[in-house]
Amino acid sequence: MERWYKINVWLSVLGILIFVSSLIFLKQMPLFLLPAMFGLGMAFKGGKNIYKNEGPPKTQKSKKTDYNKKKKKK
Known part of the structure; x- marks a missing residue:
């Protein structure tokens, strides 16, 4: 969770930098x-x-069924 918090902080900082540089x-x-x-x-x-x-x-x-296990026996 702490890692996610750091990612959000850097995302906000990057967004502000893009905003300011574009306004220039x-x-x-x-x-x-x-x-x-x-x-x-x-x-x-x-x-x-x-x-x-x-x-x-x-x-x-996803709950995938393994079709290899359900092969028909001949």
């Missing part, structure tokens, strides 16, 4: 608004995960 070049090229909003979204999502203390997403293991 925004006057030269208005298309830089897209990465700025992406960075803001990254920072918001990481901050929300930190605030709510959410853990990593759970992975579901």
Whole structure:
């Protein structure tokens, strides 16, 4: 869980850096608004995960049947 917390902190910091660096070049090229909003979204999502203390997403293991065991006997 501590590792997940660190990942979210770095995600937020990276998002803020992308946001600020995109705003610097925004006057030269208005298309830089897209990465700025992406960075803001990254920072918001990481901050929300930190605030709510959410853990990593759970992975579901599929229940696959082994067809080799169920071969027809001849």
